[in-house]
Amino acid sequence: xxxxxxxxLERLKxxxxxxxxxxPIAFGDIAALEDLRELAYSELQRRxxxxxxxxxxxxxxxxxxxxxxxxxxxxxxxxE
Numbered sequence: 001x002x003x004x005x006x007x008x009l010e011r012l013k014x015x016x017x018x019x020x021x022x023x024p025i026a027f028g029d030i031a032a033l034e035d036l037r038e039l040a041y042s043e044l045q046r047r048x049x050x051x052x053x054x055x056x057x058x059x060x061x062x063x064x065x066x067x068x069x070x071x072x073x074x075x076x077x078x079x080e
Contacts, residue, residue, distance in 0.1 A: 016030070
């Protein structure tokens with residue numbers, strides 16, 4: 001493990017400890033899985049989908065049909 005990975009590992013362990021304490025059944029569900037990467041990726045997509053629901057339909061269509069540089073728009077707004 002690299003030095004860069006160590007803080008992330010500790011943050012994840014902290015989050016998992018909280019989950020184990022607050023929601024032991026949910027923690028057990030996670031602990032029973034071999035690889036959480038695919039599930040975590042699906043969760044990111046679900047959350048992004050929830051956020052997209054807050055945008056006007058015409059903006060979602062622009063994003064969906066690649067009529068705009070989404071990454072540039074996001075980066076520009078983050079930099080503001």
